[in-house]
Amino acid sequence: MSVTNLGRAFITNTHTTTKMNLLRVKRIPAIITQRNLNVCMSVFGSDSQSLVPQKPVVRTTSTGRPNLPPKTVVDLRLVRHLEKLSLVDFGNREGIAVLEAAISQADQLSVIDTEGVEPMISVLENRCVPLSEDKVNEETLSDEVLACSHTLVDEYFVVPPGNITHTQEKEYHTNLNLT
């Protein structure tokens, strides 16, 4: 451990009475500097560079798209289709850019060999999760449940007529500037 000109750090542990193998030295309090930060950090034990990789462990390069499918371009047909399924809209061009980036990132999984690997639906697949008996345990809560809605007729939730396709205003899709 290096000794600074200001003296060495005195660090106590106020939480436990166990003897600890901390390096203790006396010191006058000083403003934290890189040197005395090293002193403080070194009470955690000697350097063990071999235990922790000192450089990022990168398996594949992120530049270019070797072996990856070509980037998906989101066109008007796809926008309309997804908006209908989702019943939310992209909003603007940025929304589409976000989807394209998400697809591009997701494409990276295509290089992984998953031949013979079963999909994992739940991490509890090997445990017994309890089945409940076919018994009514809870009392009726219809008043409490209905109270959460602001549009009721007697004990019915209300919706406008169905079977009418919702279409966006024409301008919205034009403004997205898609093929």
Add this chain to the structure above:
Amino acid sequence: MNHLMGSISGATAHLKQKALSSYELCEAVIKRHEAITKLNPFITSTHKLARESASRSTERYKKGKPISPLDGIPIAIKDNFCTAGIPTTCGSKMLQNYTPPYSATVVQRLIEAGAVIVGKSNLDEFGMGSGTIDSTAGPSRNIYRSGINYKLQSTVRYPTSGLEDGDWYVTGGSSGGSAVAVAAGAAFGAVGSDTGGSVRNPASYCGVVGLKPSYGIVPRYGLISLVNSMDVPGLFGRNVDDVATLLSVVAGEDLRDSTSVPSNLQNLQLPEVPSIEGLVVGIPREYHSAGMSQEVVDIWTKIAGLMKEQGAQVREVSMPHTQYSIICYSILNPCEVASNFTRYTGVEYGLRNESGHSMEAMYALTRSTGLSEVVRGRILAGNYFLLRENKERYFNQALKVRRLISQDFEQAWSSGIDLLLTPVTLSTAIRYSEFVKTDNRSQTADQDICTQSANMAGVPAINVPVALNLDGLPLSMQLMAPWGHDASLLSTAKWIEQHVNFPRLCTIED
């Protein structure tokens, strides 16, 4: 008041000795809330209800009959847990006017244990985010270098002043409100939710202990779903013993959650002096990812060295699919979101936009008005990956990769490793001005790298603050253990806590 920065057991000792009443403790916490308003930890303060609970607790202590080690203790609840009669908004316009008729299991258990719920804490909308920036209630701010005066328990002087340019540090997310409430003494403990790191990330930035328990041992009933196969209620505390106490109260089967399993953690008691003699600690090499700051690598190296010196066997291990975890998550998360969020139609609860004349129009307009761009983006991406032409290539492939990631953990455990030691975040807390330069989707992809795999495999994971850097910001380490080994995870976390002397926040000017 100094009591506010102490431990839960310290507070209950004062309450038992009648040095202070639960009511006084509650009042002190309410006063602390006022002092830290600029950090915006809460969406809804529940002061009236807190005072009522605290009064009942005071009576119990007077009779010498506290119900549990949490009786009278102020706790914050993330605003995506249902609390009967108290608005639960998930930080979204969609649920701004939603008051649930029931409470989440976790909340019920805490209330039955006598805990005093002081507020619903801020979050990224619906739990989507890693900064607690994207909420209709506005961003939450980290207490460190926030301009609020605080002192540290340390003989070394660290910078504690606010940043000169008025900038501030994010709390991390998505459970940032809970993390900063605990860090600032506005609660003794807090509940959050962790789907990709949403408890551990803000715990790291805010310098508190954050636990993601094993999937299934803490019931999700009443936690508003994000990703059913990964969501876990998580816990915050200023020390490991406090988190263990909270876990003992909330863990255990609930038949109303079909993914909840029995647990014996109700009687959890950590050893007073844990030992790591003979413990085999694995260092997964792939967790050193690009973009990790040097000081995080340094502290990881130091802690590994310390554990080795103190009797643990520390060895490097390979978890080759680590780099794919975040990509796998970026598919599975939106897919489950696309499914879960079909419930937001405005019919039974939540915001309702009446301007459409058909059911479909009403749904579409309600959802576009009520859900933010981030949320809508995930729904659209999820539906893309689930399209008939795409499902095999994306969704099913991701499910298979999930198994490979889970197998990486299994192989580590069967090679003799007891626990894994890794960083939590790539750096210390990020400045708000820097954080907002990247969009939410990319930000999560960058920040969740070290935390996400634990959710993929369902294993327990904990954040332990270990040091401050030159800017006075917390640096933390993560431990992960096999599924169900929450007790030994907590025990080792306590060992680290006892050996690093993290410079604690000890007073804040009220």
